[in-house]
Amino acid sequence: MDILSLFVVIPVLTITAILLFKDTRQVRLVSAFGMGLQLLMAAVLVYLYLSARHAGNLDEMLFVKDHLWFKSLNIHYAVGVDGISVAMICLTSLVVFAGIFASWEVVILTKEFFVSLILLATGVFGFFISIDLFTMFLFYELAVIPMYLLIGIWGTGPKEYSAMKLTLMLMGGSALLLVGLLGIYFNSSPDGSRLTFNILEISKVVIPLPAQRLFFPLTFVGFGVLGALFPFHTWSPDGHASAPTAVSMLHAGVLMKLGGYGAFRVAIFLMPEAAHELSWIFIILTSISVVYGAFGAIAQKDLKYINAYSSVSHCGLVLFAVLMMNQTAMNGAIIQMISHGLMTALFFALIGMLYGRTHTRMIYEMGGLMKVIPFLSVCYVIAGLASLGLPGLSGFVAEMTIFVGAFQHPELFYRIVTILAVSSIVITAVYILRVIAILLLGPTTNEHFEHLPDAKWFEKISVVTLIGSVVAIGLAPFWLSTMIGTSLHPIIERIIALNPF
Amino acid sequence: MSIGTFLIMRHELLLIVAALSVLIAEIFWDPDKKKSISLFSIILFGIITIFGFIPSTTGVLFGGMYVTSGTTILMKNILNIGALLVFIQSVTWLNKEENSEKISEYFLLLISTLVGMNFMISSGHFLIFYIGIELATIPIAALAAYDRYKNKSAEAGIKLILSSALSSGVLLYGLSMIYGTTGTLYFSEVAKLFGNTSLQILGFIFFFAGMAFKISIVPFHLWTADVYEGSPVNITSYLSVISKGAAVFILMIILFTVFPVIMATWQKTILVTSVLTMTIGNLFAIRQQNLKRFLAFSSISQAGYILLGLIGGNQLGMASVIYYILVYIFSNLGAFGVVTAISNATGKENIDDYNGLYHTNPKLSLIMTLALFSLAGIPPVAGFFGKFFLFTSAAQKGFYLLVLLAVLNTIISLFYYLLVVKAMFINKSDNPIAKFKSDFPTKFALGICVAGIVVTGFASIIFEAIKNLSFGV
Numbered sequence: 005m006d007i008l009s010l011f012v013v014i015p016v017l018t019i020t021a022i023l024l025f026k027d028t029r030q031v032r033l034v035s036a037f038g039m040g041l042q043l044l045m046a047a048v049l050v051y052l053y054l055s056a057r058h059a060g061n062l063d064e065m066l067f068v069k070d071h072l073w074f075k076s077l078n079i080h081y082a083v084g085v086d087g088i089s090v091a092m093i094c095l096t097s098l099v100v101f102a103g104i105f106a107s108w109e110v111v112i113l114t115k116e117f118f119v120s121l122i123l124l125a126t127g128v129f130g131f132f133i134s135i136d137l138f139t140m141f142l143f144y145e146l147a148v149i150p151m152y153l154l155i156g157i158w159g160t161g162p163k164e165y166s167a168m169k170l171t172l173m174l175m176g177g178s179a180l181l182l183v184g185l186l187g188i189y190f191n192s193s194p195d196g197s198r199l200t201f202n203i204l205e206i207s208k209v210v211i212p213l214p215a216q217r218l219f220f221p222l223t224f225v226g227f228g229v230l231g232a233l234f235p236f237h238t239w240s241p242d243g244h245a246s247a248p249t250a251v252s253m254l255h256a257g258v259l260m261k262l263g264g265y266g267a268f269r270v271a272i273f274l275m276p277e278a279a280h281e282l283s284w285i286f287i288i289l290t291s292i293s294v295v296y297g298a299f300g301a302i303a304q305k306d307l308k309y310i311n312a313y314s315s316v317s318h319c320g321l322v323l324f325a326v327l328m329m330n331q332t333a334m335n336g337a338i339i340q341m342i343s344h345g346l347m348t349a350l351f352f353a354l355i356g357m358l359y360g361r362t363h364t365r366m367i368y369e370m371g372g373l374m375k376v377i378p379f380l381s382v383c384y385v386i387a388g389l390a391s392l393g394l395p396g397l398s399g400f401v402a403e404m405t406i407f408v409g410a411f412q413h414p415e416l417f418y419r420i421v422t423i424l425a426v427s428s429i430v431i432t433a434v435y436i437l438r439v440i441a442i443l444l445l446g447p448t449t450n451e452h453f454e455h456l457p458d459a460k461w462f463e464k465i466s467v468v469t470l471i472g473s474v475v476a477i478g479l480a481p482f483w484l485s486t487m488i489g490t491s492l493h494p495i496i497e498r499i500i501a502l503n504p505f
Numbered sequence: 506m507s508i509g510t511f512l513i514m515r516h517e518l519l520l521i522v523a524a525l526s527v528l529i530a531e532i533f534w535d536p537d538k539k540k541s542i543s544l545f546s547i548i549l550f551g552i553i554t555i556f557g558f559i560p561s562t563t564g565v566l567f568g569g570m571y572v573t574s575g576t577t578i579l580m581k582n583i584l585n586i587g588a589l590l591v592f593i594q595s596v597t598w599l600n601k602e603e604n605s606e607k608i609s610e611y612f613l614l615l616i617s618t619l620v621g622m623n624f625m626i627s628s629g630h631f632l633i634f635y636i637g638i639e640l641a642t643i644p645i646a647a648l649a650a651y652d653r654y655k656n657k658s659a660e661a662g663i664k665l666i667l668s669s670a671l672s673s674g675v676l677l678y679g680l681s682m683i684y685g686t687t688g689t690l691y692f693s694e695v696a697k698l699f700g701n702t703s704l705q706i707l708g709f710i711f712f713f714a715g716m717a718f719k720i721s722i723v724p725f726h727l728w729t730a731d732v733y734e735g736s737p738v739n740i741t742s743y744l745s746v747i748s749k750g751a752a753v754f755i756l757m758i759i760l761f762t763v764f765p766v767i768m769a770t771w772q773k774t775i776l777v778t779s780v781l782t783m784t785i786g787n788l789f790a791i792r793q794q795n796l797k798r799f800l801a802f803s804s805i806s807q808a809g810y811i812l813l814g815l816i817g818g819n820q821l822g823m824a825s826v827i828y829y830i831l832v833y834i835f836s837n838l839g840a841f842g843v844v845t846a847i848s849n850a851t852g853k854e855n856i857d858d859y860n861g862l863y864h865t866n867p868k869l870s871l872i873m874t875l876a877l878f879s880l881a882g883i884p885p886v887a888g889f890f891g892k893f894f895l896f897t898s899a900a901q902k903g904f905y906l907l908v909l910l911a912v913l914n915t916i917i918s919l920f921y922y923l924l925v926v927k928a929m930f931i932n933k934s935d936n937p938i939a940k941f942k943s944d945f946p947t948k949f950a951l952g953i954c955v956a957g958i959v960v961t962g963f964a965s966i967i968f969e970a971i972k973n974l975s976f977g978v
Contacts, residue, residue, distance in 0.1 A: 142884045179912035186900040
């Protein structure tokens, strides 16, 4: 068994183990153990990866394992990672680990909840380790479908509507994606040799330009739906608001990153010429995402909706940076994915904990919580500051890199959209600080709130894990950006070499 | 002609022997133990199914009227597996008091239809093909009216026989034109003599329309929902899986071997009908309350997806169609198996009745969910692989727009499949279906379906084996 496949096998084993136990406590412990092991594995993976790179291994993908699956179509089960996927795997295992502890107190159908949650995580892990488009697509869909049950059964508010909307829109995205992938497959060997789904092999050929023009938009939009590309972002606020805490965390924190990761690893990397030609359309759309998401967040009164719109804005920024197609901006895009993943997971975890105590998510119904539950409140402030890009926390590193990269383009068009996108920082500050002021400061408005208990041990584990990572990236971003940068290099080279302009 | 040559017809002969044995056995059976006839028939049929897999000689009989090849044997085996599953699923229902008088008729008639289908698949001449198709349809009409004291069941029988008579008429009319312009009904000679004249195209269109009735392709689908709703559940599942599968097989063989000359024509025909079938089947399924009608429309839309494998006329297409039928047998029989079990235990058949089913009968709900996900094409179950290959085969010939429309249609279908999942898992009910225990045959059949749904996808060897036996235009 190779180390990468373990990332799929461990969750599957955990699910099997959960099914064997009846008692709620045991189910929780098994889930926590399984995902803790996964987190440990992620750390081991980082170590192995860095030492392999240190030893001078310059392959594009490391730990590659390839098993022929469907011979006649040349479909393989092929796995491999570079620095970017390693970073994403770390992010995923952190968020899932924190998510398990954040949902410690799920009471209805506990077993089913953890099974679905971990199944979702299996899909995500599988997606990040795949380098075969077929396996990648399989895992992608596997990650989407448990969402329906997770939101539908354990959600709040108009959960059935949100669950259906989210599932159908995401599956709609994957419909476009499927056509795009088939298009890539049938153009993967213009010289008529064997067709392939393998990303590395496809990256060695140049897909004919007419085919690129047709399939790039399909693939990009297909992934873009998951990355909350305007105007396909509407599933996100409803979905996140209705989902139970851990699912919001995982979804905003990790699943939306599948969109950004895929958009760049598949759409742009494999079809760079069409990407250069058509990027202006998507740059406009993503700029709208960024600004519109931020304004949307100002107008909301529900904490989860505020954070969901903020996710639209931040994930829009990821796609925006990816489309800039230069080293700095793309580096920023990846750091932004990680940083936003951790930060938004932290937010949703805290919102879930606040909701569990106050039984409301409306900001105007709360107030003065800082005195009552200082631990959670301080964490909330830290999350907020990371979100608005305070230096020393991860958000600053990410956004700074993105905007510097975007501004490197000398054309007026890029300058204008960059300035527009930068303005979102100010808007972000408005909604974050406003919420903090209303929610935490001032007198306690509701007397029921005066005796709220502060965080319990499992909540502390969840929150501290995430805050620790946010601070770590903020204070020492260099090891992360070096790891990403080395892996980005060959990708950027290919993209720039194939620039028709 | 020696006995050895006759063994080429092994599948048909064995089925005829089985049908007659059931008939004769009933005469000598102890009247008090009538129920055990079903056990006897199933064991007999199980042995025949296993026999089918033993490699045997292939070839041509009766001067080219009857043809077998690896492909046809594979198709027959797949139909046998499906039929066996239907038989096992029907035991509980046959054991009911009101049915105990006519158990052997049930098996006799179903096996005869299977004989018809086998002849149809192996035909090398349009007359054999026609006889096969009639033998495959008429006994089903009798079975649709099995619950003859129920108005709906009698109505279903009459509707089926009338609409199939009409479709046979249309089919024969088309064949007469083909005969008139080519002077022969042998497949191989028609293929050589077929040109592109208007009358021949017209003849083909009538032929296609006749087949479209059997497969329930829009706009020839109108009988489907009523017949499916009125018939006993097991007959419905047989109709939706086995009858449809057999008709698809022979349509595919005829398109690929008899009409390659007018490929451009039938591609256009299939393009239009496939989009119509998927879309209309899906849109109507959304509004259904009765699960049998619901699955009827779902099976109409599935026929639309299957047509995607035919359109390219390529080897991959044939492989994916055969594979998809196999997957579809497991998935649809899984869904119908749950409907049957619940209908037998409680008589309830509406989606609303399934509210809160997970809390009372978790296993049945999970099987139903798995089967529906497979029908919708959600990974990691087999339906995903089946659909993926169908779409790939159409994309191979450049039908990207069709593939896009088909994938968008799967989203619509996902919507209504999720409605059932929602009823079972999320909706609350004041009066849920009580917890009940299914008997052994039901569990056994459902177990096979679940295994099929899970394994058929991952085990690439199955697809590769089918691919090796397939051929293109």
